[in-house]
Amino acid sequence: MKELVVISGKGGTGKTSLMAAFASLAENKVLCDADVDAADLHLLMDPELKERHDFQGGGTAVIDTDRCIECGLCRDLCRWDAISEAFIVDSIECEGCGVCVDFCPEEAIDFPIKTCGEWFISNTRFGPMIHARLGIAEENSGKLVAIVRQEAKKLAEKNKLDLLITDGPPGVGCPVIASVGGASAVLVVAEPTVSGLHDMERVAQLAAHFKVPAMVCVNKFDLNFDQTEAIEKLAKENNIRIVGRVPFDPVFTESMVLGQTVLEYVGNSEIRRSINGIWQNIRNQLTL
Amino acid sequence: MIISIASGKGGTGKTTVATNLAVSLGSDVQLLDCDVEEPNAHLFINPVIELNKKVFTPVPQIDEEKCNFCKKCAQICRFRAITVIKETVLTFPELCHSCGGCVEVCPEKAITETGRELGVIEIGHRNGLAFVHGRLRVGEAMSPPLIREVRSHTRSDQLTIIDAPPGTSCPVIAAMKGADFVLMVTEPTPFGLHDLKLAVEAVKLLEIPRGLVINRSDIGNDSVRTYAKMENLPILMEIPFDRRIAEVYSKGKLVVEEMPEWKERFRKLYLHIQEIVG
Numbered sequence: 059m060k061e062l063v064v065i066s067g068k069g070g071t072g073k074t075s076l077m078a079a080f081a082s083l084a085e086n087k088v089l090c091d092a093d094v095d096a097a098d099l100h101l102l103m104d105p106e107l108k109e110r111h112d113f114q115g116g117g118t119a120v121i122d123t124d125r126c127i128e129c130g131l132c133r134d135l136c137r138w139d140a141i142s143e144a145f146i147v148d149s150i151e152c153e154g155c156g157v158c159v160d161f162c163p164e165e166a167i168d169f170p171i172k173t174c175g176e177w178f179i180s181n182t183r184f185g186p187m188i189h190a191r192l193g194i195a196e197e198n199s200g201k202l203v204a205i206v207r208q209e210a211k212k213l214a215e216k217n218k219l220d221l222l223i224t225d226g227p228p229g230v231g232c233p234v235i236a237s238v239g240g241a242s243a244v245l246v247v248a249e250p251t252v253s254g255l256h257d258m259e260r261v262a263q264l265a266a267h268f269k270v271p272a273m274v275c276v277n278k279f280d281l282n283f284d285q286t287e288a289i290e291k292l293a294k295e296n297n298i299r300i301v302g303r304v305p306f307d308p309v310f311t312e313s314m315v316l317g318q319t320v321l322e323y324v325g326n327s328e329i330r331r332s333i334n335g336i337w338q339n340i341r342n343q344l345t346l
Numbered sequence: 347m348i349i350s351i352a353s354g355k356g357g358t359g360k361t362t363v364a365t366n367l368a369v370s371l372g373s374d375v376q377l378l379d380c381d382v383e384e385p386n387a388h389l390f391i392n393p394v395i396e397l398n399k400k401v402f403t404p405v406p407q408i409d410e411e412k413c414n415f416c417k418k419c420a421q422i423c424r425f426r427a428i429t430v431i432k433e434t435v436l437t438f439p440e441l442c443h444s445c446g447g448c449v450e451v452c453p454e455k456a457i458t459e460t461g462r463e464l465g466v467i468e469i470g471h472r473n474g475l476a477f478v479h480g481r482l483r484v485g486e487a488m489s490p491p492l493i494r495e496v497r498s499h500t501r502s503d504q505l506t507i508i509d510a511p512p513g514t515s516c517p518v519i520a521a522m523k524g525a526d527f528v529l530m531v532t533e534p535t536p537f538g539l540h541d542l543k544l545a546v547e548a549v550k551l552l553e554i555p556r557g558l559v560i561n562r563s564d565i566g567n568d569s570v571r572t573y574a575k576m577e578n579l580p581i582l583m584e585i586p587f588d589r590r591i592a593e594v595y596s597k598g599k600l601v602v603e604e605m606p607e608w609k610e611r612f613r614k615l616y617l618h619i620q621e622i623v624g
Contacts, residue, residue, distance in 0.1 A: 066356075067384050068356065068357060068384055068386070069355065069356010069357040069358075069384075069512040070355060070356045070357010070358060070512075071357060074537065095513040095514050095515045095544075096354050096355055096356075096512065096513050096514060096540075096541040096544060098355070098536075098537040098540055098541065101536045101537060101540055116424060117424070135446070135447075135450060137444065137445055137446055150519060150523070150551070150552075153443055153445060154424065155424055155425070155443055155445030155447055156422070156424050156447070157422065157445050157446065157447035157450065160422055160447065160451070161450065161451075192514070192515055194514055194544060194547045194548045194551060195514065195515065195516070195518075195519050195548050195551050195552075196515055196516070197515065197516045199513075199515045199516075200487060227513070228356040228357075228383075228384070228512050228513075229383035229384055229489075229511065229512070229513075229517075230383045230384065230482060230484055231383045231482060231486070231487055231488070231489045231517065232487040232488060232489070233515075234383075235485075235487050249357075249596075250596060251595055251596040251597075251598075252386075252389045252390075252596065252597065252598035253361065253384075253386040253389055253595075253598075254596075256384070256386060256389060257384040257386070260383075260384060260484055261384075263484045264484050264485065267484055267485045268485075281589075281592055281593065281596050282593065282596035282597065285596055285597075308565065311535055311565045311566050314535055314536050314537060314566075315535065315536060315566055315567050317536070
């Protein structure tokens with residue numbers, strides 16, 4: 059089974075729009091939305107929910123004030139200053155390390171496991187999809203990404219499908235690391251701006267760090283030809299396969315407003331030709 | 347006053363708003379780029395960097411001479427960053443959250459702490475504007491401690507503008523907590539609206555006053571405006587889609603410098619915020 063993960067470093071370069079377009083072209087695949095903190099793929103896929111599962115994160119300290127003797131040991135040990143002078147734990151600040159729980163001489167601190175999100179198995183007009191929703195202000199996004207990818211693999215195996223297309227999160231931190239490890243390849247969607255170039259370089263370094271082959275496409279390439287060339291030059295120097303360019307076109311926004319993928323919306327246009335070409339290059343790279 | 351610029355969705359224009367606002371307001375302003383995974387503000391500010399320092403987070407180091415292999419360290423660690431196999435202690439520094447539990451629990455005092463590099467902090471300035479950003483080491487997963495390090499440079503006698511990362515989870519919270527105002531930047535599209543709603547819920551949780559900038563305000567549809575009205579989220583500025591703005595941004599230039607008519611609009615935006623914060 060092959061897994062393509064679409065990432066970008068910088069947010070808003072068009073990861074989800076392009077990934078959704080690939081979803082309409084690819085066959086025998088499972089779709090996976092690994093951008094669990096700001097998942098948007100479902101807005102284009104209109105998923106029909108089949109299963110809903112709770113996501114259990116780590117524990118959070120809760121002090122039982124009846125048992126607490128206010129010795130202050132927990133406050134001394136907590137490295138996140140999460141415990142107030144009144145011995146109330148700030149659940150947003152609590153890291154879930156449980157050190158206060160283990161050291162409290164009165165055993166006055168409970169450590170309930172939090173449900174900090176949910177994940178779903180759905181059907182869409184383009185095939186099965188796994189997606190998730192991390193609770194607001196929650197931690198453990200990497201852990202939820204790992205679950206979503208693992209479940210997508212299971213679903214693909216069960217349905218004898220040989221491809222996973224995963225929409226990744228922006229950045230290079232915890233959820234991105236959880237998204238790229240073990241993937242067959244990543245596609246970096248870059249935009250031709252100084253920020254786009256800077257961020258693409260970092261995310262390409264991340265892919266190399268985890269030994270995942272990278273490809274790149276430049277979205278909205280005609281907004282700045284110099285930056286497009288700079289991105290492609292950087293890609294060549296780093297053995298990153300250039301799979302194509304997509305022009306700037308308001309049809310991306312127009313189709314999004316209608317809840318459609320861009321290829322469902324446009325006729326025979328430059329956009330369609332460029333995305334078809336990119337998908338063909340990706341298929342060749344993945345040897346599908 | 348601390349103003350944090352956040353969005354939920356990436357690429358809506360946080361950095362554009364943060365950098366242009368900071369530059370419009372003259373001196374006694376500092377800009378903290380807390381998007382440490384993909385910091386971009388420096389590309390527009392071009393600060394003179396005066397100080398560059400590596401930032402480390404403590405991780406355990408075991409003295410096997412002193413260790414009696416009691417496994418208490420492995421038992422207390424909720425992040426599975428230590429394991430004891432017979433007479434060998436293995437640590438996994440990349441999993442460690444630096445809670446110090448293992449150091450405290452070790453009866454033989456065999457554990458000390460060494461550092462895992464999180465990334466670097468750079469401090470500089472551009473004309474009167476003070477500038478600080480962090481850059482997460484590629485391969486490092488945990489950005490919140492580096493964000494907190496950037497924020498530790500907040501000066502209470504200055505106006506502080508924070509460029510926050512996208513999303514709604516712990517890094518964003520680290521960049522918004524304790525701010526006096528959160529300025530949300532979105533675009534009027536279904537993705538922009540969906541992620542704005544999540545970000546607004548996060549700001550509500552922190553009980554911080556908030557307002558909205560709608561970027562590329564003439565694309566998409568009206569649903570962001572309808573939502574803002576329903577939420578009593580004041581729309582403080584609208585930036586229409588303008589190919590010139592997109593090009594200025596793509597070259598790493600500032601809108602307020604290339605299109606000076608915008609300077610007054612960013613100043614007005616600040617006055618609006620001042621009125622709300624009081």
